[in-house]
Amino acid sequence: MRVRSRAVSGEQKVKRRNAILQTALTDFADMAYDELTMDHIAADAGLAKGTLYLYFRSKEEVFLALCERELSQWFDDLDTALQTRRAEMSVNSLVALFADSFAGRPQLLRLLAILHTGLEHNVHYAAALSFKTLLKTRTATTGALLESYLRFLVPGQGAVLLIKIYALIIGFEHLSEPSGVVREVLSQPDMELFRVNLQSALLDTLKILLMGLAYEAKYRQA
Amino acid sequence: MRVRSRAVSGEQKVKRRNAILQTALTDFADMAYDELTMDHIAADAGLAKGTLYLYFRSKEEVFLALCERELSQWFDDLDTALQTRRAEMSVNSLVALFADSFAGRPQLLRLLAILHTGLEHNVHYAAALSFKTLLKTRTATTGALLESYLRFLVPGQGAVLLIKIYALIIGFEHLSEPSGVVREVLSQPDMELFRVNLQSALLDTLKILLMGLAYEAKYRQA
Amino acid sequence: MRVRSRAVSGEQKVKRRNAILQTALTDFADMAYDELTMDHIAADAGLAKGTLYLYFRSKEEVFLALCERELSQWFDDLDTALQTRRAEMSVNSLVALFADSFAGRPQLLRLLAILHTGLEHNVHYAAALSFKTLLKTRTATTGALLESYLRFLVPGQGAVLLIKIYALIIGFEHLSEPSGVVREVLSQPDMELFRVNLQSALLDTLKILLMGLAYEAKYRQA
Amino acid sequence: MRVRSRAVSGEQKVKRRNAILQTALTDFADMAYDELTMDHIAADAGLAKGTLYLYFRSKEEVFLALCERELSQWFDDLDTALQTRRAEMSVNSLVALFADSFAGRPQLLRLLAILHTGLEHNVHYAAALSFKTLLKTRTATTGALLESYLRFLVPGQGAVLLIKIYALIIGFEHLSEPSGVVREVLSQPDMELFRVNLQSALLDTLKILLMGLAYEAKYRQA
DNA sequence: AATGAATGAGGATTCATTCAT
DNA sequence: TATGAATGAATCCTCATTCAT
Numbered sequence: 001m002r003v004r005s006r007a008v009s010g011e012q013k014v015k016r017r018n019a020i021l022q023t024a025l026t027d028f029a030d031m032a033y034d035e036l037t038m039d040h041i042a043a044d045a046g047l048a049k050g051t052l053y054l055y056f057r058s059k060e061e062v063f064l065a066l067c068e069r070e071l072s073q074w075f076d077d078l079d080t081a082l083q084t085r086r087a088e089m090s091v092n093s094l095v096a097l098f099a100d101s102f103a104g105r106p107q108l109l110r111l112l113a114i115l116h117t118g119l120e121h122n123v124h125y126a127a128a129l130s131f132k133t134l135l136k137t138r139t140a141t142t143g144a145l146l147e148s149y150l151r152f153l154v155p156g157q158g159a160v161l162l163i164k165i166y167a168l169i170i171g172f173e174h175l176s177e178p179s180g181v182v183r184e185v186l187s188q189p190d191m192e193l194f195r196v197n198l199q200s201a202l203l204d205t206l207k208i209l210l211m212g213l214a215y216e217a218k219y220r221q222a
Numbered sequence: 223m224r225v226r227s228r229a230v231s232g233e234q235k236v237k238r239r240n241a242i243l244q245t246a247l248t249d250f251a252d253m254a255y256d257e258l259t260m261d262h263i264a265a266d267a268g269l270a271k272g273t274l275y276l277y278f279r280s281k282e283e284v285f286l287a288l289c290e291r292e293l294s295q296w297f298d299d300l301d302t303a304l305q306t307r308r309a310e311m312s313v314n315s316l317v318a319l320f321a322d323s324f325a326g327r328p329q330l331l332r333l334l335a336i337l338h339t340g341l342e343h344n345v346h347y348a349a350a351l352s353f354k355t356l357l358k359t360r361t362a363t364t365g366a367l368l369e370s371y372l373r374f375l376v377p378g379q380g381a382v383l384l385i386k387i388y389a390l391i392i393g394f395e396h397l398s399e400p401s402g403v404v405r406e407v408l409s410q411p412d413m414e415l416f417r418v419n420l421q422s423a424l425l426d427t428l429k430i431l432l433m434g435l436a437y438e439a440k441y442r443q444a
Numbered sequence: 445m446r447v448r449s450r451a452v453s454g455e456q457k458v459k460r461r462n463a464i465l466q467t468a469l470t471d472f473a474d475m476a477y478d479e480l481t482m483d484h485i486a487a488d489a490g491l492a493k494g495t496l497y498l499y500f501r502s503k504e505e506v507f508l509a510l511c512e513r514e515l516s517q518w519f520d521d522l523d524t525a526l527q528t529r530r531a532e533m534s535v536n537s538l539v540a541l542f543a544d545s546f547a548g549r550p551q552l553l554r555l556l557a558i559l560h561t562g563l564e565h566n567v568h569y570a571a572a573l574s575f576k577t578l579l580k581t582r583t584a585t586t587g588a589l590l591e592s593y594l595r596f597l598v599p600g601q602g603a604v605l606l607i608k609i610y611a612l613i614i615g616f617e618h619l620s621e622p623s624g625v626v627r628e629v630l631s632q633p634d635m636e637l638f639r640v641n642l643q644s645a646l647l648d649t650l651k652i653l654l655m656g657l658a659y660e661a662k663y664r665q666a
Numbered sequence: 667m668r669v670r671s672r673a674v675s676g677e678q679k680v681k682r683r684n685a686i687l688q689t690a691l692t693d694f695a696d697m698a699y700d701e702l703t704m705d706h707i708a709a710d711a712g713l714a715k716g717t718l719y720l721y722f723r724s725k726e727e728v729f730l731a732l733c734e735r736e737l738s739q740w741f742d743d744l745d746t747a748l749q750t751r752r753a754e755m756s757v758n759s760l761v762a763l764f765a766d767s768f769a770g771r772p773q774l775l776r777l778l779a780i781l782h783t784g785l786e787h788n789v790h791y792a793a794a795l796s797f798k799t800l801l802k803t804r805t806a807t808t809g810a811l812l813e814s815y816l817r818f819l820v821p822g823q824g825a826v827l828l829i830k831i832y833a834l835i836i837g838f839e840h841l842s843e844p845s846g847v848v849r850e851v852l853s854q855p856d857m858e859l860f861r862v863n864l865q866s867a868l869l870d871t872l873k874i875l876l877m878g879l880a881y882e883a884k885y886r887q888a
Numbered sequence: 889a890a891t892g893a894a895t896g897a898g899g900a901t902t903c904a905t906t907c908a909t
Numbered sequence: 910t911a912t913g914a915a916t917g918a919a920t921c922c923t924c925a926t927t928c929a930t
Contacts, residue, residue, distance in 0.1 A: 006889050013889095038925060048891040050927080059925065116396035117339065120404045122925095128403045132413060139415065159415055163397070164427050170396050171389025174338035181350045182342045191354060193361065193381055205386050205431070212434030228908060228914050235914090259899060270916045275901070450910050457910095482904060492912040494906080503904065560840035561783065564848045566904095572847045576857060583859065603859055607841070608871050614840050615833025618782040625794045626786045635798060637805065637825055649830050649875070656878030672893050672929060679893090703920065714895045719922065 017055045020045050021066045029107055033063065033114055061127045063111065064119045068131050070108040075138040077101050082145050089149040091210040098165075099203050109198065112166065113173035139163070150210070152217035164209060172201045239277045242267050243288045251329055255285065255336055283349045285333065286341045290353050292330040297360040299323050304367050311371040313432045320387075321425050331420065334388065335395035361385070372432070374439035386431060387424075394423045461499045464489050465510045473551055477507065477558055505571045507555065508563045512575050514552040519582040521545050526589050533593040535654040542609075543647050553642065556610065557617035583607070594654070596661035608653060609646075616645045683721045686711050687732045695773055699729065699780055727793045729777065730785045734797050736774040741804040743767050748811050755815040757876045761869050764831075768865060775864065778832065779839035805829070816876070818883035830875060838867045 007016045023045040027036050038059055042049040056062045078101045089097075102109065111119070120128060143158030153161070176198040178186055186194050229238040245267040249258050260281050264271040278284045300323045311319075324331065333341070342350060365380030375383070398420040400408055408416050451460045467489040471480050482503055486493040500506045522545045533541075546553065555563070564572060587602030597605070620642040622630055630638050673682040689711040693702055704725050708715040722728045744767045755763075768775065777785070786794060809824030819827070842864040844852055852860050 008889080037923090042892095049925090050892060051890055053926070054889065057926095114339070116399065116401075117336070121401045123401075123403055125403050125406060128407045132404070132407050132416060136413060136415060163415065163418070163423075164430075167390060167393025167397055167423070167427070169393070171391070171393035174392050175385070175389055177338065179338075179342045179345075181345055181347050182354070184347060185350045185354050191358060193358060193385065194354065196385070201386075201389070205389070208386075208431055208434035208438065209427070210434070211437045212430035212432070215433045215437035216430065230909065230912095230914075238914095260901085261899075271900090272902080272917060273915055276914070281900070452910080481902090486913095493904090494913060495911055497905070498910065501905095558783070560843065560845075561780070565845045567845075567847055569847050569850060572851045576848070576851050576860060580857060580859060607859065607862070607867075608874075611834060611837025611841055611867070611871070613837070615835070615837035618836050619829070619833055621782065623782070623786045623789075625789055625791050626798070628791060629794045629798045635802060637802060637829065638798065640829070645829075645833070649833070652830075652878035652882065653871070653874055654878070655881045656874035656876070659877045659881035660874065674891095674893075674930065682893095704922085705920080715921090716896060716923080717894055720893070723922095725921075 013055075017065075020047070020052060020055055020062065021069055024062050024066050025070070025107055028063075028066075028110070033118060038062075057124055057127070058122050060119050060122045061124070064115075064123055064127055064131055067108070067111040067115060067119060068134055070105065070111065072134060072138065074101060074105055074108055075142055079142055079145060082142075082149060085149060087149075088151055091150075091207060091214065094146075094150065094210065095203050095207045098206060099199065102199065102202065109169055109173050110177075112169050113177075116170075150213075152214040154217075157213065161209070161213070165206060168202055168205055168209075172196060172198050172205075176201065235277075239287075240291075242269070242274060242277055242284065243291055246284050246288050247292070247329055250285075250288075250332070255340060260284075279346055279349070280344050282341050282344045283346070286337075286345055286349055286353055289330070289333040289337060289341060290356055292327065292333060294356060294360065296323060296327055296330055297364055301364055301367060304364075304371060307371060309371075310373055313372075313429060313436065316368075316372065316432065317425050317429045320428060321421065324421065324424065331391055331395050332399075335392050335399075338392075372435075374436040376439070379435065383431070383435070387428060390424055390427055390431075394418060394420050394427075398423065457499075461509075464491070464496060464499055464506065465513055468506050468510050469514070469551055472507075472510075472554070477562060482506075501568055501571070502566050504563050504566045505568070508559075508567055508571055508575055511552070511555040511559060511563060512578055514549065514555065516578060516582065518545060518549055518552055519586055523586055523589060526586075526593060529593060531593075532595055535594075535651060535658065538590075538594065538654065539647050539651045542650060543643065546643065546646065553613055553617050554621075556613050557621075560614075594657075596658040598661075601657065605653070605657070609650060612646055612649055612653075616640060616642050616649075620645065679721075683731075684735075686713070686718060686721055686728065687735055690728050690732050691736070691773055694729075694732075694776070699784060704728075723790055723793070724788050726785050726788045727790070730781075730789055730793055730797055733774070733777040733781060733785060734800055736771065736777060738800060738804065740767060740771055740774055741808055745808055745811060748808075748815060751815060754817055757816075757873060757880065760812075760816065760876065761873045764872060765865065765869050768868065775835055775839050776843075779836050779843075782836075816879075818880040820883075823879065827875070827879070831872060834868055834871055834875075838862060838864050838871075842867065 007013045020041070024036075024041050027041055027044055038049055038052055041062070042052050045052075052062070056065065078097075081097050081101065120131075139159045139162050143156075143160070143162050146158035146161060147153040147155060150158075175194070175196040178194075185191060227234075229235045242263070246258075246263050249263055249266055260271055260274055263284070264274050267274075274284070278287065300319070303319050303323065342353075361381045361384050365378075365382070365384050368380035368383060369375040369377060372380075397416070397418040400416075407413060451457045464485070468480075468485050471485055471488055482493055482496055485506070486496050489496075496506070500509065522541070525541050525545065564575075583603045583606050587600075587604070587606050590602035590605060591597040591599060594602075619638070619640040622638075629635060671678075673679045686707070690702075690707050693707055693710055704715055704718055707728070708718050711718070718728070722731065744763070747763050747767065786797075805825045805828050809822075809826070809828050812824035812827060813819040813821060816824075841860070841862040844860075851857060
């Protein structure tokens, strides 16, 4: 019986909760969501399986919370990077900025890809609300920020753009991670079209999207 | 012991295979992929479970084949609709054309959303190859067709555009089908941003994408 | 539809039956009984699965018949070898003779090892009777032959000796074919005792058995 | 939901493990290994199926452990019986001693008969190692003991004798448990030869074996 | 708060055998 | 007689979750 020091104070509890999330993240980097068991996470966190359930109500809530945390950090990064800029930004420099923000967060992109089919099921209202509220708030803020740097964006379009980016992440993440057999098939020379690189596909499409919005804005003015 | 005529000739076998796919499609319209068992499909098709395995090697191969068939029909529709046109098309009319092509195929969109995480696993090389080959061929053909109607597309860009559309379908499909709890959360007034309508989100983004490509082409010329 | 020439005459039927047995034997040399499917045998024999059931009533009857045939040939060999001898034989030379008789028939020994747990189940009376009758007849004949060469054997002891040999074959066959993991364990130096070589274990024990019988005979006389 | 006290301490766990083995043994007395399902054992043990898998990794490991336990008890009995004796033993009295040791353990003999074809497959290295190690140790000890009571045995021959006995058990167990149809066939008067009584066949052969070894020893000396 | 023993639902798949053709 | 499409029984094991301690 290991009986780790008990987390009595609220602060200690937050720390332990974060430790669990950190373990989940590390484990998730090594294996697929389905392969990752609660046993595994508990063992790696040096806790008993039951203890996990004192902090999260289900496996999905663990990863939803993780997604929330990672997403929040991503928004932090993005906001910081944006606020560094003084004036209007070009499409290219904004795309580059997004590129940087994705760069060190492969796990976040993978989490988003399973968010709707996996993580948002078997979750309590409170957890879902917390997640969506964070997402809403940050999307609104960062969306507004984007609007201030990209003059062609109409109020509200910043947030909508972020939703589109979100959809692109999910879609291209799926495309870029083929199963074993499919990878074999795609290794054929004539299958080049389907060998998707997540970063470049994402950024390429984002750029086109921004140009489309810019073009549309021109039209509108005319 | 259900009495069913035996599929002896090759033609009959093709028919039976299609009947199985049709049953799978109908069942899939009513329930989620995970809830759908081979037992269920067999019963609905009036066949023994083992018989399914004479035509498909796994549950995944059933749905991969179904996806292949539906996708093929979608390309048929699209190609036909395109070939009806005489000359260059406007962005708006092309978007409308895509809208029509998606309209009657909600199941196809749902299948695409689980293709990479579900259907392409536990599948033999032959099945994966068949699927990807069809996708490649049709993407190439239809992509070329698109290029002929949208003058701003450079050779090869038509197929790449289709891949982007494909990613958008996956992404927006995920966004537009929230789980029970999440739907509850999203029913709040301030969550409007996340209440995604698949069709409109898809077409809106497609339009922006096309405008972006058009804009890019202008640039290139200049 | 392959429709091989039909076996109409009785002679043709016997031939086809034998061809099936031969295929089964060849296949059995390559893989374990459980891994060997009727499909496999049918395909290798160039016949339809259903055709196999025209000649044998079950998978077990195929292999029981095969065992019968192989056993019969083994008795043939043994009898021939014995009849070559003019006079009384020494224990050692008889053991050598048995050694020769086993040498080219590894499949027979493997069949005997699964005879009682596998082949004699799911078999019709006729097949079981045929097998046991052959075994009885040949055991009696060869047993008597043995008695004539080994003077220390009392009438009836020859057949009983063959039964003992039979038990030894089953036992040592089991001991000599460990599963994968067990083979690993037995590869340890201190596990030498369990690394059984079928031939030598069998012959060694047979020799002791014969000596025991000889000794017993001496006693009896005294 | 059956209410059962939890096995918390190591001692309790050992007890529960043994309770499972005991249930398996009882069930095995009533039916064949193949007919016995994990469901069945769990129900009889008053446990959930999953609980069985907390103590054993597979059905095979349950029965391998059972075999290990029964074997161990058999060696205990044998050793005790041997150690009761003061001096050298006659062949006949040793055979009688073996007879006693087998008497109350029909299940052990049946387990040995399926050990190599069944129980040693689908088993982890640790389980196989544990089993073989026990077998090795006890075989060595009891083998040595035998050597001290039977002067004609050369060092090492005791263990080898036990292996031979082991093979005889497997072989005669197979011969003595005919399937339904075969039993019918063997009930014919002329099939007496094949109606094997396990005990007597085993002991008869054992006696001959011992006499053979004694004879051989005499030879050696001369 | 922490533990970890106990729970039990849940489903794809194989293959010997049958029987319509 | 030959074919091969159709049948369907049969079962192990995982792992998220619970709850007695």
